[in-house]
């Protein structure tokens with residue numbers, strides 16, 4: 001009998017620890033995301049970039065507070081409904097498809113990632129989530 005297909009929620013459940021929102025990883029924001037988040041914050045894109053972003057590699061990334069957490073982290077993501085794609089897709093990211101070892105490496109910093117999963121299940125779930133977030 002065929003087994004049920006594995007679902008992304010079977011291999012990852014966010015523990016809301018905030019570890020991935022800490023450190024200068026560079027959460028890039030696209031122009032569209034800047035407009036969306038600025039609207040959510042009732043400001044305009046120029047003000048948003050000036051007050052909430054730093055420039056890295058010539059592109060805006062979300063700023064960090066003194067505690068090195070993302071400026072929008074406050075025990076939870078304060079812009080959850082409009083957070084950038086980079087944050088929405090984690091940990092279902094392209095680099096896992098390039099090398100599934102990255103799934104295990106990422107699990108070292110993210111307690112929500114399950115490691116008792118086959119490479120083929122990881123690939124299936126990452127592919128599904130990436131397709132959803134195109």
Ligand code: SF4
Nearest residue numbers: 014015018020110112
């Ligand atoms: S590190 Fe993982 S478990 Fe913790 S908040 Fe980020 S995604 Fe969730």
Ligand code: SF4
Nearest residue numbers: 021070072073077087
């Ligand atoms: S936008 Fe939200 S999810 Fe993304 S790094 Fe900042 S606090 Fe974390």
